[in-house]
Amino acid sequence: MTFADLGLSDELLRAVDDSGYGEPTPIQRAAIPSVLMGKDLVGIAQTGTGKTAGFVLPMIDILHHGRSRARMPRSLILEPTRELAMQVADNFAKYGKYHPLSMALLMGGVQMGDQVKALEKGVDVLIATPGRLMDLFGRGKIMLTDCKLLVIDEADRMLDMGFIPDIEEICSKLPKDRQTLLFSATMPPPIQKLAAKFLNDPKRVEVARPATANVNIEQRLVEVSTDKKKDALRDILRHEEFRNAIVFANRKTTVRELASSLRRSGFAAGQIQGDMDQSDRIAEFERFKSGEITVLVASDVAARGLDVKGVSHVINFDVPWQPDDYIHRIGRTGRAGMTGIAITLATRADAEAVAGIEKLVGYKIAREGKTSKSEAAKPAKAEKPSPAPPPPPPPPKAKPRRAEKKPRDDRSPVVEDVEGDWNGPVPSFLSFKAD
Ligand code: AMP
Numbered sequence: 001m002t003f004a005d006l007g008l009s010d011e012l013l014r015a016v017d018d019s020g021y022g023e024p025t026p027i028q029r030a031a032i033p034s035v036l037m038g039k040d041l042v043g044i045a046q047t048g049t050g051k052t053a054g055f056v057l058p059m060i061d062i063l064h065h066g067r068s069r070a071r072m073p074r075s076l077i078l079e080p081t082r083e084l085a086m087q088v089a090d091n092f093a094k095y096g097k098y099h100p101l102s103m104a105l106l107m108g109g110v111q112m113g114d115q116v117k118a119l120e121k122g123v124d125v126l127i128a129t130p131g132r133l134m135d136l137f138g139r140g141k142i143m144l145t146d147c148k149l150l151v152i153d154e155a156d157r158m159l160d161m162g163f164i165p166d167i168e169e170i171c172s173k174l175p176k177d178r179q180t181l182l183f184s185a186t187m188p189p190p191i192q193k194l195a196a197k198f199l200n201d202p203k204r205v206e207v208a209r210p211a212t213a214n215v216n217i218e219q220r221l222v223e224v225s226t227d228k229k230k231d232a233l234r235d236i237l238r239h240e241e242f243r244n245a246i247v248f249a250n251r252k253t254t255v256r257e258l259a260s261s262l263r264r265s266g267f268a269a270g271q272i273q274g275d276m277d278q279s280d281r282i283a284e285f286e287r288f289k290s291g292e293i294t295v296l297v298a299s300d301v302a303a304r305g306l307d308v309k310g311v312s313h314v315i316n317f318d319v320p321w322q323p324d325d326y327i328h329r330i331g332r333t334g335r336a337g338m339t340g341i342a343i344t345l346a347t348r349a350d351a352e353a354v355a356g357i358e359k360l361v362g363y364k365i366a367r368e369g370k371t372s373k374s375e376a377a378k379p380a381k382a383e384k385p386s387p388a389p390p391p392p393p394p395p396p397k398a399k400p401r402r403a404e405k406k407p408r409d410d411r412s413p414v415v416e417d418v419e420g421d422w423n424g425p426v427p428s429f430l431s432f433k434a435d
Helices: 010-019 026-036 051-064 082-095 112-121 130-138 155-160 164-173 189-198 226-239 252-264 278-290 323-330 348-361 373-377
Strands: 041-044 075-078 103-106 125-128 149-152 179-184 203-206 217-223 245-248 269-272 295-298 313-316 340-346 366-368
Touching: 010 051, 010 082, 026 041, 026 051, 026 179, 026 203, 041 051, 051 075, 051 082, 051 149, 051 179, 075 130, 075 164, 082 103, 082 125, 082 278, 103 112, 103 130, 112 130, 125 130, 130 164, 155 164, 155 179, 155 189, 164 189, 179 189, 226 252, 226 313, 226 340, 252 269, 252 295, 269 278, 278 295, 313 323, 323 340, 323 348, 340 348
Parallel strands: 041 179, 041 203, 075 125, 075 149, 103 125, 149 179, 217 340, 217 366, 245 295, 245 313, 269 295, 313 340
Antiparallel strands: none
8 A cells, every 4th residue: 555545746746755654654644544544543553663753744745735824733642751752753754844834832841932922923833742732721822712723642642651641632623524533552441441532433544563573673782891882882983874862871870971971082972961940951952853963971860751763782881780771772773674783781780771671671681892992893693683573571569650650740851860762672561461
């Protein structure tokens, strides 16, 4: 099946062609025709499946007809985090380049003045995080009575972050005869309830997690002593054939320090961590995406949810403290069907954390070399993990899932603990089979 078979306009087909996509992904094949027909939709799909284009493409064609009015957006997309909101906005810019649609982004941590000005002119598409939207709604700056198309994206993450009451309130302010699309990687009962209450006879589409995720990421573990970690990292960056790399460290101070140290060694390195201003983080992310910097040193908190196509390497400068952070981190590479390499530097003191990760993923990560620099840099071709790892062991019991953490208020200027998507190995207890 081609994009042309899905009923999209010629302008959109041209934009899709410019993006270099050969054919629609399964979620796009299933979602696009039915969204174009005006049906409600429940899409069970995670990031990495192409779900964003699955709703952005038909929305552009739907919104092409009609005009926006001041303060009354014609469509609303709810995203749990600012990073995701920005990525959806990027998608609109990319696919909508032959359609003159207006768009506004409403998210915490960014000056409200400009966002309000954009709204006052009238927008076709409003992309918002729930906290900021409720804020503006409360101040009378926005009316949702003309909003005929609603997308609730990443609904299960909204649940984890405590946003469901806000979403219910937002839904009740939209006209009843709207079209609603809900996307979620899993369908826990509160999300099923939300769908039952606010969607009208939705078409249900479920796609598997990207099937190639496991085999697309080659994982290696380099055993190294603490005082040699920086040398080992520099050696990897000098010897690996990498296009760009995200280097994860556990502490913000390490992120800062490592980014400066790499710059001093001549690498085009930048950083993203939770202490930075939102605008600085956006600027840094854009520099990485554009290729101006090729190494992005990041903390877990700031890097979750980031989607950069074609990240060739993820390097764990520190072994993450929580096993599931490992899965989130390495899922930054090997996205959208591409291959990636994940290298973890581990000291003796990390033995327990490494064991926890291996228990979670269900196989032993290939070891490479000992502490020596040159050995650390050599790719361990012979030790490549088997492309089909054995099935994961039974779920570990002790660690509470992120869902049990405190809800986050996105009015804060700093992104806090945000559930990320991943594209790495999927432990069995995270797989959900909807009924
Ligand atoms: P998403 O699941 O929406 O976060 O998309 C994951 C990645 O897949 C993004 O980098 C998209 O640009 C890319 N993508 C979306 N649709 C396609 C397609 N039909 N073919 C290839 N890549 C795509």
